Amino acid sequence: MTCDETPPLTLRILVTGDLHAHLRAYDYLADQPSAGIGLAGLANDIDAARAAHEGPLLLVDAGDTLQGGLLGEMVSETDQVHPVVTAMNALGYDAAVPGNHDFEYGLPYLERAAAASDFVWVCANVHRLSGPTTGASVFLPWTLRRWTIEERELTVGILGCALPESLSWNRPVLDAELGADPMVEAAERAADELRMAGADVVLALAHTGIGETAEADQGETSALPLGRLPGIDCLVLGHTHLCFPGSDYAPREDVDPEAGTLAGTPAIMAGHSGSHLGVLDLALEAAPSGGWRVTGHRASCRAQTLNQPECPRLSALSEAAHENTRRFAEEPIGHTPCALNSHYSLLGNDAYLSCLSEALRRGARQEGVSDMARLITAVGPFRNGGRGGPLNFTEVPEGPVSRRHVSDLYPFENVLALIEADGAALHHWLESAASVFAEQWPDECPRPLLDPFVPSARFDALHGLRYEIDLGHPPFAGRVGPVRRNGAPLRPESKLLVATSAYRAESLIGSGLLQRDQVQVFPQTMIRRLLSQTLADPEAMARVVETSKEEVWRLTAPSGSIAQYDAPAAPAPTPQIGGISFEEPERTRDGFTQFELRFETQPLAFARPRAYVTP
Known part of the structure; x- marks a missing residue:
């Protein structure tokens, strides 16, 4: 059949991403159903999208599939095939x-999951650094799928790219045995190889997000540079837990969130936890030289259909894992004499942060730190609402503590790290942490307290220091100060030891703030285990109650500044914070309880000259 006689066709690509082991529509932290999440519920939408399409179809996932929540934690402690x-x-x-x-x-662990998969794990930029296969890809860099349509073969190439930062963030468990090439370089190379192998269409699965600004088009948000590669026909994205196309992104040069294109290349990102199904339809026509070419597209992110039973097939397959996870979650750990929650953890010190700090101090003692007087800790809340919604807060009530509470307090498998840092480096660290807050002005005009373009995960509180964060200054412009240690100013040359997670240490090394020889990592000292030991120790928890009353940092802004702060739908009583009053809250359309924070006192920081700090 000639090119002119071959009718056009549509290739449908169905997309999930950032499932984080959410198999069922269930919140194991709260031990209750949770509508709108889970692969078992999304399976109905997958089946419907399949049934509505008669042509060639692919079902792919954008990564962060196996880890997350208590189900992922439970499976990690066994050799069973991952239920997801x-x-x-x-x-x-x-x-x-x-x-x-x-x-x-x-x-x-990841290789066992891949071996049990009937589908292909593709990754073109991660390779081995040691052993007989040094230099070889850990996974297939790409794969091909073929169909015969109207006597003409359609060949689709699928390549994958992981975040290179994955290896540094997880260095303690990977034991430096892997290397990673830059994502764009590897994708370009793999796309060329796929074209040489006969691919008509090249699909890139890239675990990366879309930058909010041109300056952000790198690292964890490298999607736009990938979209500019001429050899790639479409992108499947992830990592940032958002939807594209859709209102999660504002339009800017080369980013069209309505059409779903990056530099003209069709792209799609499908939320997280099974919240959405991405549907990307590529219009194809027969090419004069043979094969097929892309002539158009249609992309959409479809929210999981609510008020329908989960897919019976997946419910049956996952029932044992579901019940085992519930039992796993209820394993008793200890007791807390006070509530531990993150409702206001970005506003000032609280029992939750003090509990994390106590756990890190325990780890330092266990690892033989003799000069505990020199030790400080870096802690921050993990769940602060934001794009995760009004349920995305840590919530552990006073009383018995089970494993699910520990997972709520500390969701990740991080290990202990100790950092040797001087006062100057600590000041830079605090300036970076303070960049999560938006600049405030004394004009009685309410503004968000948090900068929506800066992930709140950047925030750390340095327990053992006292300091002020002046929101009347822009980020990295001398917001933090004066910093004091035991009542005296912290001198730039002062040497302190900081207990934190290896993940945070690697992030600071990656940003250039630290050198690797300043960091000692303890791969066997799991922070969740330290936290469990702390919660089982009445004397330690008594110290938590006392240290939670100590001021670590204070937010200040010009008198008359009003900042909007989102708390859970049913927040704890507001804390007493000097210089800030909480106005009557309102319920937002997203379900948050929104307070207006009125700054009532002129900060001391305004007497200081602005000292600009390079981010």
């Missing part, structure tokens, strides 16, 4: 790319 892999096999996935969290339990 079993479900994906049943649904007939074609390919997946590993996300950064998929490396969190080590390479053997």
Whole structure:
């Protein structure tokens, strides 16, 4: 059949991403159903999208698939086939790319999951650094799928790219046995190889997000540079837990969130936890030189259909894992004499942060730190609402503590690190942490307290210091100060020891704030285990109650500044914070309780000259 006689066709690509082991529509932290999440519920939408399409179809995943929540934690402690892999096999996935969290339990764990998969894990930029296969890709860099349409073969190439940062963030469990090439370089190379192998269409699975600004188009948000590669026809994205196309992104040069294109290349990102199904339809026509070419597209992110039973097939396959996870979650750990929550953890010190600090101090003692007087800790809340919604807060009531509470307090498998840092480096660290807050002005005009373009995960409180964060200054412009230690100013040359997570230490090394020889990592000292030991120790928890009353940092702004702060739908009583009053809250359309914080006193920081700090 000639080119003119061959009718056009549509290639449908169905997309999930950032599942984080959310197999069922269930919140194991709260031990209750949670509508709108889970692969078992999304399976109905996958089946419907399949049934509505008669042409060639692919089902792919954008990574961060295996780790997350209590189900992922439970499976990591066994050698069983991952229940999410079993479900994906049943649904007939074609390919997946590993996300950064998929490396969190080590390479053997990820390789076991890949070996049990009936689909292909593709990753073109992660390779081995040691052993007989030095230089070889850990996974297939790409794969091909073929169909015969009207006597003409359609060949689709699928390549994958993981975040290079995945390896540094997970260095303690990967034991430095892997290397990673830059994502754009590897994708360009793999796309060329796919064209040489006969691919008509090249699909890139990339576990990366879309930058909010041109300056952000790198690192964890490298999607736009990938979209500019001429050899790639479409992108499947992840990592940032957002939807594209859609209102999660504002339009800017080369980013069209309505059409779903990056530099003209069709792109899609499908939320997280099974919240959405991405549907990308590529219009194809027969090419005069043979094969097919892309002539158009249609992309949409479809929210999981609510008020319908979960897919019976996946429910049956996952029932044992579901019940085992519930039992696993209820394993008793200890007791807390006070509530531990993150409702206001960005506003000032509280019992939650003090508990994390106490756990890190325990780890330092266990590892033989003799000069505890020189030790400070870096802690921050993990769940602060934001794009995760009004349920995305840590919530542990006073009383018995089980394993699910520990997972709520500390969601990740991080290990202890100790950092040797001087006062100057600590000041830079605090300036970076303070960049999560938006600049405030004394004009009685309410503004968000948090900068929506800066992830709140950047925030750290340095317990053992006292300091002020002046929101009347822009980020990295002398917001932090004066910094004091034991009542005296912290001198730039003062040497302190900081207990934190290896993940945070690697992030600081990556940003250039620290050198690797300043960091000592303890791969066997799991922070969740330290936290469990702390919660089981009445004397330690008594110290938590006392230290929670100590001021670590104070937010200030010009008198008359009004900042909007989102708390849970049913927040704890507001804390007493000097210089800030909480106005009557309102309920937002997203379900948050929004307070207006009125800054009432002129900060001391305004007497200081602005000292600009390079971010």
